[in-house]
Structure formats: structure tokens, C-alpha cells
Amino acid sequence: MNDLIHATGSDVRAACRAGRHTGPTPGLALGYVHANLVILPRDWAFDFLLFCQRNPKPCPLLDVTEAGDSEAKLTAPGSDLRTDLPAYRVWEHGELVAEPTDITRYWRDDLVSFVIGCSFTFETALMAAGVPVRHIEQNVNVPMYRTNVPCKPAGRFSGPMVVSMRPLTPAQEVKATQICSRFPRAHGAPVHFGDPTAIGIRDITKPDFGDGVEIRNNEVPVFWACGVTPQAALMQAKPPFAITHKPGHMFLTDLKDTDLEGE
Amino acid sequence: MNDLIHATGSDVRAACRAGRHTGPTPGLALGYVHANLVILPRDWAFDFLLFCQRNPKPCPLLDVTEAGDSEAKLTAPGSDLRTDLPAYRVWEHGELVAEPTDITRYWRDDLVSFVIGCSFTFETALMAAGVPVRHIEQNVNVPMYRTNVPCKPAGRFSGPMVVSMRPLTPAQEVKATQICSRFPRAHGAPVHFGDPTAIGIRDITKPDFGDGVEIRNNEVPVFWACGVTPQAALMQAKPPFAITHKPGHMFLTDLKDTDLEGE
CATH class of the missing domain: 3.30.2040.10 (PSTPO5379-like domain)
Known part of the structure; x- marks a missing residue:
């Protein structure tokens, strides 16, 4: 894990994808933007996008994918959101049902992914x-x-x-x-x-x-x-299916912290 | 029209609603935020919301309604987007088909309205x-x-x-x-x-x-x-149905220009 401290966001994603890193991300890839992840079926995506748009301080959107696309094209070209996080949480009707390190087997063509800024x-x-x-x-x-x-x-x-x-x-x-x-x-x-x-x-x-x-x-x-x-709003709304990152186990983007300065 | 220069956003909306004002809005309700308006059917709304989210400089969202709701609740409580602008443009498949001063007869329960910041x-x-x-x-x-x-x-x-x-x-x-x-x-x-x-x-x-x-x-x-x-993106995508404000004939909100300062 120590080799990941001075790594890039892409390095950390590759380590997660290869199963070499499954732990928390604080302190890794210093200077790169860590992000929250929320994945929802398309028929819930408009409501959630609107929720984020109306509440930008708790829910600052960095990237939203097209339905079925597992690549965060704007913030991490070449990424695969199904494999590139250390750990995930899978939710059904607001209940936690699994905590996998790879969500490939849960993937569906109607899923929209939301990449959200992090403290x-x-x-x-x-x-x-x-x-x-x-x-x-x-x-x-x-x-x-x-x-x-x-x-x-x-x-x-x-x-x-x-x-x-x-x-x-x-x-x-x-x-x-x-x-x-x-x-x-x-x-x-x-x-x-x-x-x-x-x-x-x-x-x-x-x-x-x-x-x-x-x-x-x-x-x-x-x-x-x-x-x-x-995540609290998600648990309250209880959509039939959702995936999030596991707390502390964030998605590493290619953005630098300084890229988020300003407008 | 002169009485509308030092009026509030709400005053200008009321004048439009009563048919007393059907002209351009520059110079009216000094200090209040004038806004662009785009109205689309719900099945086009997610794509457009995402377009605005990805292109915040040309498309800074101020308010987005729930489908079928004609009130801009966040920026102009009590407003009616069907009557409160001086003039509208109605589009079918990217073609301008009407330029009414009231869109009540065009209203549908699946319409989502986007209120967008203005220069x-x-x-x-x-x-x-x-x-x-x-x-x-x-x-x-x-x-x-x-x-x-x-x-x-x-x-x-x-x-x-x-x-x-x-x-x-x-x-x-x-x-x-x-x-x-x-x-x-x-x-x-x-x-x-x-x-x-x-x-x-x-x-x-x-x-x-x-x-x-x-x-x-x-x-x-x-x-x-x-x-x-x-609007250019809208005309290029040619949705079967859309409504916008008529250029220069903006939606007056209750926001003050100073409310848009900062984050």
C-alpha cells in the first residue's frame, strides 16, 4: 500500500482492478481527487441527478455516466467503475446485501453512475x-x-x-x-x-x-x-437496486485537487 | 412598461400573466435575476439535465421543476411558467411552430422546466x-x-x-x-x-x-x-416537442443578482 501514496489516481485504480488494493484510500495518490460513488438504475437517475443539482454543497457532482457506461469518461478516461474501487456496497430496497471488491457480476445496462466530490x-x-x-x-x-x-x-x-x-x-x-x-x-x-x-x-x-x-x-x-x-437520501428512498462505494474506499480520479479550484 | 423598471421580479411576472407586458425584459426589475427557460418532455429531461451539468458555463442551472409542475418553486415561489414570461417559442422536431405569449394550451403533465442563468x-x-x-x-x-x-x-x-x-x-x-x-x-x-x-x-x-x-x-x-x-443544442437534437423563452423575453425570478454571488 505504501507504494500507492505517491502514485497517480490511475495507479490506484489499476491496483484495485488487479485486486492488489482492497483497503481504504485516505492518504493514497496524494494530490489526486478522491470521489464518492453512487450507482442507480436509469429510472431513478433523473430524480437523483436533480437531487444533486438542488443540493450542490452535500452532493457536488464531478461526473455522471450515460446509462450502461462503466467508464467515468470526464474525470478518469479508461477507468472501469465496476472494478476500479477497493470495495463497494450493494443495496436492495435500502438494505445492504453485499460488500464486494468488484461489481462486474452486478452490472446492468441501465445503470447510471454518479461521481461526487469528497472532503x-x-x-x-x-x-x-x-x-x-x-x-x-x-x-x-x-x-x-x-x-x-x-x-x-x-x-x-x-x-x-x-x-x-x-x-x-x-x-x-x-x-x-x-x-x-x-x-x-x-x-x-x-x-x-x-x-x-x-x-x-x-x-x-x-x-x-x-x-x-x-x-x-x-x-x-x-x-x-x-x-x-x-447515501442517507438513498437509504431513505429505498430504490430496488443501488451500488455505492464502501465508506472510506473512494474512487480515484485523474483530476488533481487543484483542478477543483474556482468555478 | 416604465413602471416595471423599479418593480420586483414578481411584479413583472404578474404583468406578463395579466397580458400587460409582452415585450423584452432587459432593464426591467433592476437587480432581479432574469433567466433563460427550456421546457422538455420528461423522456428528454435526463439527457438535458446531464448536458447542463457537464457544461455549467453556458448552461448554469438555477431551477429545475418536477415533471408536470409549472411552478419554479426554488427561484420564484408562486410563479406559473405557463403564463409568467412575456413571450415563448414552441418547437416541434427542431422547427419553430409558434410564438405565443401564454403556453397554457400547450402544457402537458410530462413537461420538465429548466431555468438557466443569464448574462x-x-x-x-x-x-x-x-x-x-x-x-x-x-x-x-x-x-x-x-x-x-x-x-x-x-x-x-x-x-x-x-x-x-x-x-x-x-x-x-x-x-x-x-x-x-x-x-x-x-x-x-x-x-x-x-x-x-x-x-x-x-x-x-x-x-x-x-x-x-x-x-x-x-x-x-x-x-x-x-x-x-x-438552445443551439436543442435545435440540433430536434426533440419532438420543446418550449423556450423568446430571445430577450426572459423569466423574472425572485432571486436578486447578489444571490448568485459565490458558490
Whole structure:
């Protein structure tokens, strides 16, 4: 796995395709964009595309395939979304039914794949600017919370915004807002800071997903729209069939983090 | 019509609905977002939504309705897209068949409406910052050109990017880039300046749409992605049925131009 740290996105995809890498991707292919993956049958695709379009902060679309096409042509030419992730989750009617490392046998000609931006992109930029990322310092998963902030519904999809949290001093929060504003396709600027109850979070020490992290006396919790939001909407809508990446086991694109800067 | 200059977006919609206004909208409801409109049957909507998602500079989506819903809920609550524009164009198989001021009798339960950002938003910001907009000074339509820059195709939709042109000095171009970068949902920053042939424009004095404008010795032509692009893609794909706004006769939203700033 160490050889994949300074590898390209394409190298990591090849390692996954060959079965040489089946683990999480944080820290791999430094500087390349890691992405969330959601795959749905075509008759659910319009509603989901509209859900993403209406909720760009939690669901920033990087690439959407034509039905049946397993190549992410715009973000990773030559890729095969059926084999190039380390691990997947297969869902039926909102229930997890399998966690394979290859979805070739599940593939259908009516499947549309959605490649969605990921917080790893802005975390790299934060650390490069000297803004600390606590869960990386503590070597745990980022804390994530369901909020009482509703996403804008679209067709059969609805649900609360899920947020991730990083503790920062006020000066760091200002810097983080400036940096993350440059990455609208990686969740962009924070959506809230300070009082967790203002967005329906009862106990900041008990995240709904991931792990709790230390918040120091001079810090406030800072909240970003999170890529778990589309998965939560998916589980609520319960389409008969869906495939996602396994959490932390992302799709590596050919995009560099810097490609996501600006418009 | 003069009373509509300092009116709200909602006032202009009401005037259109009552048949009191059937003319162009430039200059009306100052500060409110004017928008392009494309209406398609549901079985064409996914491809078009994907086309817009892949080509956000020419096709910046502001609002997309559910099939059959004639209200632009997110950008203009209470609106009726069948009556609230001054004039429409009805298309069959890529041919213009009617230019009504009301499309109630054409309405179908499978129609999806796309509300798309418009250059009026950034032109207002340019003029407020002292950057001249030549076609407004000369009181003509903005010059627009087909380029040889292909849009990213999506399903049945493809075609060249259409651009609008405004002549600026180099210092004004820099300022315009800074200002327009703040409005990614109103075509954003320019896509080119200088040599027109570099993007396939043979004769700058002969625009494909709109009117020619003067370019002074100290100025370069500056090109922006243009909202005519989606209409050109539509005409090329020739769906059996489509409705658009009549050029210059835009949909007035409740959004303020400043709402489109940032992410």
C-alpha cells in the first residue's frame, strides 16, 4: 500500500482492478481527487441527478455516466467503475446485501453512475495552509452528524443534510472558509459553526457516523456539508437496486485537487 | 412598461400573466435575476439535465421543476411558467411552430422546466463597477457567435459552445474576470479573449446572432459562454416537442443578482 501514496489516481485504480488494493484510500495518490460513488438504475437517475443539482454543497457532482457506461469518461478516461474501487456496497430496497471488491457480476445496462466530490480535497488544502484537521491528527474517522436541516427534495429523494465537523479556532475558521470557498465541487465553505443544537445536533461528543474528536477550549466546532448526505437520501428512498462505494474506499480520479479550484 | 423598471421580479411576472407586458425584459426589475427557460418532455429531461451539468458555463442551472409542475418553486415561489414570461417559442422536431405569449394550451403533465442563468446578471455588476458594456451603450443586442469549441455531449444533446462578446481594454478585462468569477451561475468568467479565429470565429464583425458592435483600437474582444448554447443544442437534437423563452423575453425570478454571488 505504501507504494500507492505517491502514485497517480490511475495507479490506484489499476491496483484495485488487479485486486492488489482492497483497503481504504485516505492518504493514497496524494494530490489526486478522491470521489464518492453512487450507482442507480436509469429510472431513478433523473430524480437523483436533480437531487444533486438542488443540493450542490452535500452532493457536488464531478461526473455522471450515460446509462450502461462503466467508464467515468470526464474525470478518469479508461477507468472501469465496476472494478476500479477497493470495495463497494450493494443495496436492495435500502438494505445492504453485499460488500464486494468488484461489481462486474452486478452490472446492468441501465445503470447510471454518479461521481461526487469528497472532503479529502479540501482537507489537503487546509493542511497545506497550516489549518489543523483534528481527526487526521488523532488518526480516527471524521465525526459526522445528521442535522435538522432538510435537503431540498427532488422526486423520490429527500432527507436531512449530514455534516462533518472539524474543531478550529475563530482565526482558523476564517482561513478555512477562504480556502474551502475555492472548492465548491468538494463541499465548499462551511455551513455552520458554534452551537450544535442550532442545526439539531444534540450531543457533539456522539457523532452519528465516524468517531468523536477533541474540541479544545479556544475552538469552535465547524460544520461542512458531507458526502454521506446522498447515501442517507438513498437509504431513505429505498430504490430496488443501488451500488455505492464502501465508506472510506473512494474512487480515484485523474483530476488533481487543484483542478477543483474556482468555478 | 416604465413602471416595471423599479418593480420586483414578481411584479413583472404578474404583468406578463395579466397580458400587460409582452415585450423584452432587459432593464426591467433592476437587480432581479432574469433567466433563460427550456421546457422538455420528461423522456428528454435526463439527457438535458446531464448536458447542463457537464457544461455549467453556458448552461448554469438555477431551477429545475418536477415533471408536470409549472411552478419554479426554488427561484420564484408562486410563479406559473405557463403564463409568467412575456413571450415563448414552441418547437416541434427542431422547427419553430409558434410564438405565443401564454403556453397554457400547450402544457402537458410530462413537461420538465429548466431555468438557466443569464448574462444580464453579470452585466449589471460590470456596469456598477464602471466596466463598459458596449451593446448596451449602443442600444443594440449583444453580439453572439458559434465557436468551434464543442460542448461535452450528453445523451442526445451535443453542439458547439455559443459565446457572447464585449470589447474591453486589458485592464477592464482583468476587472471583468474578477467580477464575473463571483457569478458562476450567470456564465462566470470569460472563456477567451483576443484572436477570434482561435475559437473558430471567422469574422468578428458578423455575429451569428444579435448585432455587431464597435471594437476600439485599445480594446480586445472578450468572450463569455452564452445562454444561446443550450438552445443551439436543442435545435440540433430536434426533440419532438420543446418550449423556450423568446430571445430577450426572459423569466423574472425572485432571486436578486447578489444571490448568485459565490458558490
